[in-house]
Amino acid sequence: MHYLQTDIAKGVKGIFIENDRFNTTYISVNFFLPVLRAEQSKRVVLPYILTSCSQKYKTYTELNRALADLYSADIYASTQRIGNCVCIKIALSTINDRFALNGQSSVKQSVDLLMSLIFNPKVENASFFEENLNTEKRKTEEQILSEMNDKRAYSADRLLSEMFKNSEHGVGRYGSLEDVKKIDGKNLFDAYEELLRSAFVTVNVIGEKLPDGLFERISDCFSGIKRENITDVKVLSPLKATDSINYVTERQNVLQGKLGMGFSLDTKAFSQSEALIFADIFGGGPYSKLFSNVREKMSLCYYCNASVNYGLGYLTVNSGVEAINAEKAQNEIINQLTAIKNGDFGDFEISSSKKAITDNCKSHYDNQSLLDRWYTSRVIYDGFLSPNEYAQTFEEITKENIINIAKTERPNTVYKLLPQEEK
Amino acid sequence: MQKQIIQSPLGDKCLYAVLDNGLKVLVVEKEKFSSAYAVFGTHYGSIDTSFSSDGENFVSVPEGIAHFLEHKLFESEDGDAFTRFSKTGAYANAYTSFDRTCYLFSCSTAFYDNLDILLDFVQHPYFTAETVKKEQGIIGQEIKMYDDNPEWCVFFNVLKALYKNHPVKIDIAGTVESIAEIDDKLLYSCYNTFYNPSNMFVCIAGNVKSEEVLSFIEKRIKPSESINIIRTDFKEPYETVNSEITEKMDCAIPQFCYGYKLNTVKDVKQRIALNVALDLISGDFSPLYKSLTDEGLINDSFDADLFYSESYTAVLFQGESVYPKKVKAEIDRAVREYAVKGFDKDMFETAKKSAYGDNVKQFGNVKGISLLLTEYAVSGIMPFEDIKALKELTVEDVNEAVKLLDIKNSALSVIEKEE
Numbered sequence: 132m133h134y135l136q137t138d139i140a141k142g143v144k145g146i147f148i149e150n151d152r153f154n155t156t157y158i159s160v161n162f163f164l165p166v167l168r169a170e171q172s173k174r175v176v177l178p179y180i181l182t183s184c185s186q187k188y189k190t191y192t193e194l195n196r197a198l199a200d201l202y203s204a205d206i207y208a209s210t211q212r213i214g215n216c217v218c219i220k221i222a223l224s225t226i227n228d229r230f231a232l233n234g235q236s237s238v239k240q241s242v243d244l245l246m247s248l249i250f251n252p253k254v255e256n257a258s259f260f261e262e263n264l265n266t267e268k269r270k271t272e273e274q275i276l277s278e279m280n281d282k283r284a285y286s287a288d289r290l291l292s293e294m295f296k297n298s299e300h301g302v303g304r305y306g307s308l309e310d311v312k313k314i315d316g317k318n319l320f321d322a323y324e325e326l327l328r329s330a331f332v333t334v335n336v337i338g339e340k341l342p343d344g345l346f347e348r349i350s351d352c353f354s355g356i357k358r359e360n361i362t363d364v365k366v367l368s369p370l371k372a373t374d375s376i377n378y379v380t381e382r383q384n385v386l387q388g389k390l391g392m393g394f395s396l397d398t399k400a401f402s403q404s405e406a407l408i409f410a411d412i413f414g415g416g417p418y419s420k421l422f423s424n425v426r427e428k429m430s431l432c433y434y435c436n437a438s439v440n441y442g443l444g445y446l447t448v449n450s451g452v453e454a455i456n457a458e459k460a461q462n463e464i465i466n467q468l469t470a471i472k473n474g475d476f477g478d479f480e481i482s483s484s485k486k487a488i489t490d491n492c493k494s495h496y497d498n499q500s501l502l503d504r505w506y507t508s509r510v511i512y513d514g515f516l517s518p519n520e521y522a523q524t525f526e527e528i529t530k531e532n533i534i535n536i537a538k539t540e541r542p543n544t545v546y547k548l549l550p551q552e553e554k
Numbered sequence: 555m556q557k558q559i560i561q562s563p564l565g566d567k568c569l570y571a572v573l574d575n576g577l578k579v580l581v582v583e584k585e586k587f588s589s590a591y592a593v594f595g596t597h598y599g600s601i602d603t604s605f606s607s608d609g610e611n612f613v614s615v616p617e618g619i620a621h622f623l624e625h626k627l628f629e630s631e632d633g634d635a636f637t638r639f640s641k642t643g644a645y646a647n648a649y650t651s652f653d654r655t656c657y658l659f660s661c662s663t664a665f666y667d668n669l670d671i672l673l674d675f676v677q678h679p680y681f682t683a684e685t686v687k688k689e690q691g692i693i694g695q696e697i698k699m700y701d702d703n704p705e706w707c708v709f710f711n712v713l714k715a716l717y718k719n720h721p722v723k724i725d726i727a728g729t730v731e732s733i734a735e736i737d738d739k740l741l742y743s744c745y746n747t748f749y750n751p752s753n754m755f756v757c758i759a760g761n762v763k764s765e766e767v768l769s770f771i772e773k774r775i776k777p778s779e780s781i782n783i784i785r786t787d788f789k790e791p792y793e794t795v796n797s798e799i800t801e802k803m804d805c806a807i808p809q810f811c812y813g814y815k816l817n818t819v820k821d822v823k824q825r826i827a828l829n830v831a832l833d834l835i836s837g838d839f840s841p842l843y844k845s846l847t848d849e850g851l852i853n854d855s856f857d858a859d860l861f862y863s864e865s866y867t868a869v870l871f872q873g874e875s876v877y878p879k880k881v882k883a884e885i886d887r888a889v890r891e892y893a894v895k896g897f898d899k900d901m902f903e904t905a906k907k908s909a910y911g912d913n914v915k916q917f918g919n920v921k922g923i924s925l926l927l928t929e930y931a932v933s934g935i936m937p938f939e940d941i942k943a944l945k946e947l948t949v950e951d952v953n954e955a956v957k958l959l960d961i962k963n964s965a966l967s968v969i970e971k972e973e
Contacts, residue, residue: 152586154564154918191847195839199904202911226914230564232907270853276806277855277874280704384804384972387698417636430688433695451699479640486643493662494589494645497920 137346140353142361143332145346146506154230156238156338157499159222160249161507162330163364166217166299172306173314173322178208178219180259180267186251197244202226204241214442214511215367219326221249227339242342250352258316268311275305282385282548287449290391290546293379294370294445331362335506337499364511369444370395372541380547390457391546392448392464396439397539403441404524409533410439411484413471414448418483420467431460442511446540454549461545471537474530485525492518560937563945564917568937569764576752576780579771580927580937581764584920588662590760591920592669593928594676595656598748600726604786605747612786615744616735618728621650623741625689626681635675644668652722653863654932665762666770673774679745681738694730704805704969709872712811715796715965719788722866752780755931759923792817794965802972809969810878812885814959816867822935823943827955830947832858833905834897835888836871842888851881869959878968886961896953906947913941
């Protein structure tokens with residue numbers, strides 16, 4: 132597998148991961164901007180409106196017909212958090228020309244379509260059309276409501292909002308219903324212009340060959356834009372340790388409760404690999420402390436997972452518990468964390484974790500969207516490691532490294548979603 | 555042993571073998587890939603609640619036992635299979651659906667060590683009264699988690715409205731009460747019936763050599779006499795039970811699932827025709843999808859599926875909507891219209907190209923291929939028959955397929971917001 136990184140324009144990087152095992156070519160364009168509460172909802176709606184129509188494809192029906200004619204080419208839109216930033220992603224996956232029937236060039240036509248969506252949106256007088264916008268606003272509002280139906284995702288999001296309630300990062304994944312309502316064609320177009328002007332941009336291409344002239348075309352598209360105040364993706368603002376714990380309990384008509392626990396973690400003194408292995412041994416694979424004790428031995432919950440955010444310096448534990456077991460599960464999670472700090476784990480857990488994560492890194496090469504996610508998220512770190520290079524960094528991690536990083540945890544928030552109390 | 559190499563229209567080759575004991579082995583080599591994905595499964599799922607080996611003495615077992623058995627099979631006398639996979643670094647998992655239970659792993663290294671673990675633990679059950687009791691707690695939690703999920707509940711409610719006798723209407727995991735009836739003896743009884751190689755399959759895709767894999771499997775499958783499994787005929791009537799079912803839950807946005815109950819479709823061509831018809835009726839380039847979206851009746855969660863096994867077939871439209879009854883009416887209107895007028899020829903060609911593209915995409919990853927091989931093994935379709943059927947599909951086939959959707963034989967399930 133070969134790899135090429137090139138500067139396409141000011142603050143715009145092109146990354147080509149040559150890989151001939153796939154039947155498809157995958158292209159993603161990623162715009163990084165700092166997280167801002169007031170902007171979040173607009174940034175959620177923006178990639179969806181851009182991928183619903185364009186000057187060329189006036190309606191989503193026309194667009195979807197064109198995608199179906201390109202052998203079910205897929206367009207993906209998302210807004211995710213990476214480090215201190217939101218990353219607005221617009222991606223395309225299309226079958227390679229050798230599979231197209233009647234000599235059709237599916238890749239070239241798909242690239243034309245992607246360019247049309249990103250750089251020639253359907254706008255008039257510097258404003259998106261209300262009819263298109265209203266549909267996307269409604270869908271985003273319903274997405275916010277829908278997340279409340281998924282109690283597992285909802286409680287995980289609520290835990291983070293509580294942990295970061297005093298910072299920009301406390302904004303919900305989709306912003307808020309109120310902020311969505313405030314979006315209009317004009318202010319959304321302003322957000323689009325800001326995106327083109329100041330976002331740090333990466334263009335990832337994963338496939339057997341780089342589509343002819345792709346990077347040059349993107350360079351041309353940016354040449355008419357005054358690029359300034361470009362986002363510095365490497366600035367990180369970790370969660371600060373607090374003196375007191377924030378306890379939050381919410382009640383809804385649910386059968387199963389959810390318990391979320393958040394901790395600050397001083398990741399600065401440690402590598403990302405160390406933080407990852409620590410979280411995995413604590414609450415990742417089936418060999419982890421939380422799985423083998425809290426779930427398997429004590430049967431306290433159906434799921435109980437830990438994850439770490441290295442850039443923002445925190446550790447979270449999310450679990451599904453019966454209300455009567457919530458207190459017990461909470462204590463046991465703390466006990467297991469203490470066990471890690473006391474070195475109560477051995478070679479089995481360390482080598483299992485290293486092997487599992489190494490295997491996972493290698494399997495990235497077989498999946499275009501995983502490779503895309505990998506290279507999208509690596510831009511916030513120094514050294515642009517490939518999955519294989521990253522896997523090599525696990526070799527030197529010792530038990531002491533894991534104990535030391537665990538010792539930096541400070542409890543921050545305990546969030547519970549419990550059934551209504553019986554009257 | 556019967557063995558053949560089957561060529562796919564997309565260039566892949568599948569080794570298809572049936573061992574003397576009846577075990578099916580399907581392997582697709584993808585030498586450029588780093589990893590491999592392997593499934594060891596049995597044609598046994600949540601709907602197999604009543605069965606016999608002689609056609610006379612039928613045994614009924616508690617609902618949810620296939621799923622319970624899946625959980626328990628990971629354990630052995632000297633530890634669990636997860637611990638063994640931990641030593642190799644593979645990702646391992648299992649799932650139970652209506653008609654199958656599958657154990658799987660994916661790995662980038664130590665493929666044969668992992669395959670050895672997979673073949674070994676699935677063939678060595680170990681249940682005791684204590685371990686069964688402990689699992690009842692964990693699965694009870696899993697059931698409650700799903701009971702809080704409106705999307706899950708709206709789906710099972712529509713099945714309850716569509717099916718009178720067929721156990722497809724029962725939650726795959728059973729209920730807290732039904733799993734309380736499970737004991738080690740019942741688990742062994744189900745295991746000895748359904749985990750016979752003649753009812754099982756191994757499906758693998760990835761960086762492997764198919765002949766080598768086949769010979770490895772042959773050496774590790776325990777010799778056994780094939781077993782006769784007769785599943786109870788639940789005498790499911792054609793008609794639905796109810797046309798509407800509504801439940802209130804703590805949900806922020808109402809959910810709906812609208813289903814048409816069909817006579818069981820067994821022919822692969824008819825199945826492909828129904829899938830293409832569904833795309834034409836409600837896919838994202840259809841006039842129906844546009845009108846439903848423009849009127850604010852659906853969002854991106856809207857989806858249509860052909861729901862089938864060898865003993866049931868339904869077409870399901872599921873999503874979120876504040877106005878589920880209007881969505882139902884619009885779907886009925888479109889179905890009625892297509893049944894009379896047929897589909898536009900150009901639109902049909904687009905949908906066919908799109909379905910072909912989906913096949914190409916599925917063959918671009920080892921997981922996708924393994925899942926497809928599993929589908930072949932369970933449904934009895936020979937590899938790639940579906941791709942060939944799609945190639946030969948005509949607009950007339952699809953026009954006939956849409957006539958199978960009977961508006962009078964449908965049910966709407968809604969989860970409303972609790973006041």
